[in-house]
Amino acid sequence: MxxxxxxxxxxxxxxxxxxxxxxxxxxxFQKLDGRDADFCRGGLEVLYPELGDVGCTYIPKCNQHRKQISKEWSSPDVRYQKADRNKLYVLIMVDPDAPSRANPKYRYWRHWLVTNIRGADLKTGKVRGRVLADYIRPTPPSHSGYHRYQFQIYEQPEHEAIALSTEEETSSGSWNMDNFVDRFQLGAPVASTHFLTKHYGD
Missing domain, CATH: 1.20.5 (Single alpha-helices involved in coiled-coils or other helix-helix interfaces)
Structure with a gap:
């Protein structure tokens, strides 16, 4: 016995x-490769609950992670440890694949835009500043394949008062991000990363 x-x-x-x-x-968590991997520069981290840093990865379907990102979790921590404590930064999050990567006629879909972020806060991952566009969860349409959710950090020029135009505020889709960056002389991003996910039901 x-x-x-x-x-x-x-x-x-x-x-x-x-x-x-x-x-x-x-x-x-499968890492991105090729041109998608090349977008990840500067050591920028995007941290969600349970997942940690999702930068430069595909979000797996297991444990409902895609659903949690799309329907449950609020904005992630965004950490840039190389930030200068004495400078201000701009965070832009967009989806360049709206409504799909094969037909991105609504690129860039604006998901988050924050200015006046102190370098000291960015070093710890806490995004505090002037919110020009509230965080919108990644919600790729069903059967539209993988979408890239891109995060870019720019040094904010001291002399610039940054704001969206009235026209830009009316819609998050088809945003001319390059025009916005040029208009406020943001230059090239000091760091960038993204993750890829698809509709949680696919």
Whole structure:
């Protein structure tokens, strides 16, 4: 009887270990490659609950992570540890693949825009500043494939009072981001990253 109990105990442990192994295998975060990987520069981190830094990865379907990003979690922490404490920064988050990467007629879909972010806050991941566009969760349409959700950090010129035009405020889609960047002399981003995800039901 003692041997039988030991057998079932060991068998149960093996089953649990096997289940955990399968679970871990399903939750592999695949890194981006090629041109998508080239977009990730400067050490910018995007941190969501449970996931940690999702920069330069595909969001896996396991554990409802795609659904959590689309329907549950609020704005992520965005950390740029190389930020200068004495400077201000601008954060832009866009989807260049609206409504799909094959037909991005509504690019760039503006998901978040914050100015006057202190370098000291950016070093810790806390995005505090003047919010010009509230955070919009990534919500790729069903059957539209993977979308890139891009985050870019710019040094903010001291002399510029940055604002969206009345026309820009009327819609988040088809935003001329390049025009915005040029208008306020933001230059090239000091850091950028993105993650790819698709509709959680696909």
């Amino acid at each position: 003692k041997h039988l109990v030991t057998y079932f105990f060991v068998f149960g442990l093996n089953v649990i270990a096997a289940q955990e192994s399968v679970h871990a295998e399903e939750c592999i």
